Amino acid sequence: MKTQHRYYFLFLIVLFASSCSSTRYLPEGELLYTGGKVKVIDTAVSRKERKSLQKELHGLLRPKPNSRILGLRPKLFFYNLAGEPKKEKGFRYWLRYKVGEPPVLFSQVDLDYNTRLLQNYSENRGYFKVRASADSTRRGKRATAEYEVQPGKQYHIKDVTFPTDSTTLGIAVAATQDKTLLKTGEGYDLDRIKAERIRIDARLKEQGYYYFGPDYLKVQVDSTVGSYETDLIVKVKEETPAAAKKVFTIGKIVIYPNYAIKGGNRHIKQLEKDSTAVEHYHDFTIIDKEKLFNPRIFDRTLYFKKGDLYNRTAHNLSLNRLVNLGTFKFVKNQFTVSDSLNTVLDAYYYLTPLKKKSIRVEVLGKTNSANYTGTELSINWSNRNTFRGAELFTVSLFGGLEVQMSGQNNGFDVYRVGSEASLIWPRFIAPFRLRSSSGFVPKTKATIGYEFQKREQLYALNSFKGSFGYLWKENIRKEHQLNITDIHYVSPNNVTNLYKEQIAVNPTLAKVIEKQLIFGPTYSYTYTNTMETAKKHTIYYKGTLDVAGTLAGLISGANVKKGDTTKVFGVAFSQFVKLENDFRHYLKLGPESQLASRIIVGAGYGYGNATELPYIKQFFIGGTNSIRAFRSRSIGPGDYFPATETSSFLPDQSGDVKLEINTEYRAKLFSIVKGAVFIDAGNIWLMHKNPEKPGAEFSKKFLDQMAVGTGVGLRFDLSFLLLRTDFAFPLRKPYLEENHRWVLNQINFGSGSWRKENLIFNLAIGYPF
CATH class of the missing domain: 3.10.20.310 (membrane protein fhac)
Incomplete structure (x- = not known):
């Protein structure tokens, strides 16, 4: 009790010191401006209308007073605390001018200007007979401004x-x-x-x-x-x-695909005199001596044809598609009235290409859901115009190391090396003609890659992948990705005796090192309006459908339940359907605060040649980007909990069904530091009963098997990356006995044993959602 009184007394001292420092360092004769109030007093206006108008008018007042949190002005406090620095660098300068903010003085308030502003705004809203006045009130070294507006009835x-x-x-x-x-x-x-x-x-x-x-x-x-x-x-x-x-139509269309910014006009005149530089293709005149691009890409990209009626949509779509080709550094467009007819516009496109070939070296910081944090070095070589059709060919080599930063670190570090090659065509490649009418160029993408992953002291995995499919956007909000085929082959080697011993205790671990062959189509749809930052409510949704082995299973008649397993190159291929939905909602509460929420619902069903999802396609939960109060893959499925020590050796629980809900309040504290308070809930389940995992199957009591955790965190926004730290602890443990799963009464931050068992520290890069 004495300790509590001591903390309470300390809080009062800090509160008093912060309050006093607000006015202590004011210049002689100055007052601290603490804000203004607007009161609409006309009885001809309804109460609801008055309140709405008052809120609108209050937002117009200038200047804004110093920002406040819980009645305090922390930025002003730090400004005064730092004092005047001797030089424009160092900690004191940073604290005063980056973290803090100078006092807003009452002498900066122009009452007459604000009065006119309120009056003009009211008149613009249809309150034509407006009277407005202003006054001020002084209390000690603080002053406020009060405004009265009598708008009259709205027209x-x-x-x-x-x-x-x-x-x-x-x-x-x-x-x-x-x-x-x-x-x-x-x-x-x-x-x-x-x-x-x-x-x-x-x-x-x-x-x-x-x-x-x-x-x-x-x-x-x-x-x-x-x-x-x-x-x-x-x-x-x-x-x-x-x-x-006048109504204008399109005349000639001239394209300069190799336009130089410096000396461009002089260069153009020289090219126009050179007949070898001029090429006519359909309605286009292409002027380029080096013939960098196949003329067909402009026919696919530009929406204007000769004789078309000018319209802004076609104008903007054409520019957007030229930019989205990813081949040009600068895109410039100009329309001029034709010399032959004054109702015709000649269109000119000046395109400055990027360097055809480039190499980029990247060093990345990364985290994953298994609480591993590490670094990756990648070398990427690109050719942006491989076959003169703006095709992008990329080859990348990468290698990295990941170390477990939270949870029980047993030295099982992960090493990764690999390579990937991809070729992107800026069009649909298909047996029949497909055409997109959006401002984004549709793409066909082929990818092939290999990765070697070694988990120290345990095993190594060889992974091969290949895919061929399409990417297209309806507009800036809606995006589709359809892979006609998506192939994954995983083969283990160098499995250690230590891991084999653990498999004998917990057979579930054997799924990690099984050979896996997955092939089939995948589709994903994404909708987002989060780029519309002025909106109060924004959302993000991604739905993914994975259908593997369906056609091959039908043709072969595979039925693993009857012993009819079909193998390709000695490996049984996977046959399943998997659907996952990720929905996020962002509620803007203020200029620097928001409430972010997410719900994930997913399910997979293995059939035909398989009884369950392959390991790499199963659902996992927990960790830095999931339920942060539990270590990654350490909870579920259902209320199952391993009776052995295997769970502490290497938590790796997976399931066929997933439900996860997260809510996080985010707010800027000062400068680059942001804070968050969050609560996470969810679990995974198996689609079918498993005798080795009692309570793991999905049933009508799934809500009683939800894990719940909460915590607080800091985010350090460094512009080029966001470093996130979270401290979390469980509120509900699904693996405990029924009626004893809520553990709020056990929370004890003063207990070392409780902290060791329950308090989880997460270090990550970027927001969790």
Whole structure:
């Protein structure tokens, strides 16, 4: 009890010191600005409307006061604590200007400016008769600003009128009315009117109006039509230039695929005079003396053809696809009015290629779900235009070492060496014609690779893989990957006596070193809008379907249950169906904080030539990117727990079914340091009963077999990498007896034995999800 009082007293001292330091170092005569308040006082506005308007207006106030956490101003505290450094480097400079922030003074607050800002914003929202005032309050060395806004009743839209004239442009503008943002009965909003002008311009750009712009439209407001009502009249400005009123088609299309940034125009003139540099292909004129690229790639990539009506979608898609070829360093486009006809645009594409061949050496830091952290050296050689069709051929050599950083480190370090070669064609290669209409170039990819992995003191594995398939994106959010065939062959060697002894105790370990042959199609679909950082809610979803050995099993009639096992090169091939879903949700709580959640649901079923999933395709749980309060592969399946010491020798539990749920609150603490509080839950199960693993099968009591853990962590965001540290401990252990699985009453951070058994430290690179 005395210790608790001591800590409480210490907390009060720190709280008081932090509070005092906020104003102690202020310049003479200055006050600390602690923020502003906005009060909407008009009774003509509903309560809900007042609260909404107050929130919007409060966000406009400038400057922002010093940031606060739990009533404290830690950044200001560190700024004052560091004092004035003698030089622009070192710890004190870093603490004062990187971690800390200077005090926001009341003398920096312009009450009149903020008052005008609140008044103008209210008027732009349709509160035309606005009165606003400002005052301030001083308490000691602190000051606040108070603003009162009396907006009056908001004006609403009574009617919206579009052009009725018979000009081509007027008819085109009027035709956009069906999707207008200006709705009868809604409140007047200047931002909505600006958005409407941009929307109309975008529609016109799809119809050939290349030189038109939002500024050539005006929306007149008539507020005399009724009580607190307005009519909006959409018009084309009289001063709109003639070119903006014309519809343009595409004329000649000229491509410079070897354009030099320096001296480009002079080089172009020289090439145009050289007849050997000019090549005509369909509607394109390609000017390149070195003939770097096959003209067919431009026919597949560009959406414009001669005589087409100009539209912005085709314009942007063409540029996106040129960039996504991955062959050009710079892509520049220009449209000019044709010399022969003033309603025709000539299109010019200036493309600066990357170096055809390159070599890259990378040293990587990496972690995996088994709590192994290590490094990898890779050497990559690339040819970006292998067959003159923008094909990317890559050969990589890699080697690495992984060491277990948490859990029971028994010296079973992992060494890896290998090589991989891949060839990517920027198109679909298929017996029949396939064409993608998105702004992303579809790709066909062939891969072959080999890896030798040695787990010190235990065994070694030789792994061969090969695949052929397609990658394509519908848009920036949706991506597909279909492998027509995906082959894996794993063969063990150098299995030690130590590992064989453990197999005799726990036969499950034998699955790790079984020969495995897997072949068949795989498909994955990914949807994400996490790149839209302004959104409050963003999601990520990836679904994966793996169908192995199905066709071969049907042809051969394999049925392992009847003893009819089919082998290829002396190895029984795997036959199974596996589906996995990974869904993530991100809730933005503030500029530097969010709530991230994830749910993983997966299941696999072996049939025909196999009774279960092959080891490398099974599900695992626990570890740095999963349930962090448990060591990787140390829980499940179900409530099964090995009765021997094998589990501590090398935890390696796997299953056919997986359910995992994670939630993590993330917030920036200061500078490069971010904090997190998390809770994880989940388990794995077997699809069928296994006499050697009682309680491992999936059943209706699966929720009672969930493992639960929680913890806190720090993330160090170094821009080029994010280093993550997590401390976690279990709340629920599924392998304990029923009604005794929750272990909250056993938590005791002061006990060394409890910490040794339950407190897990995870060191990782990157976020877990």
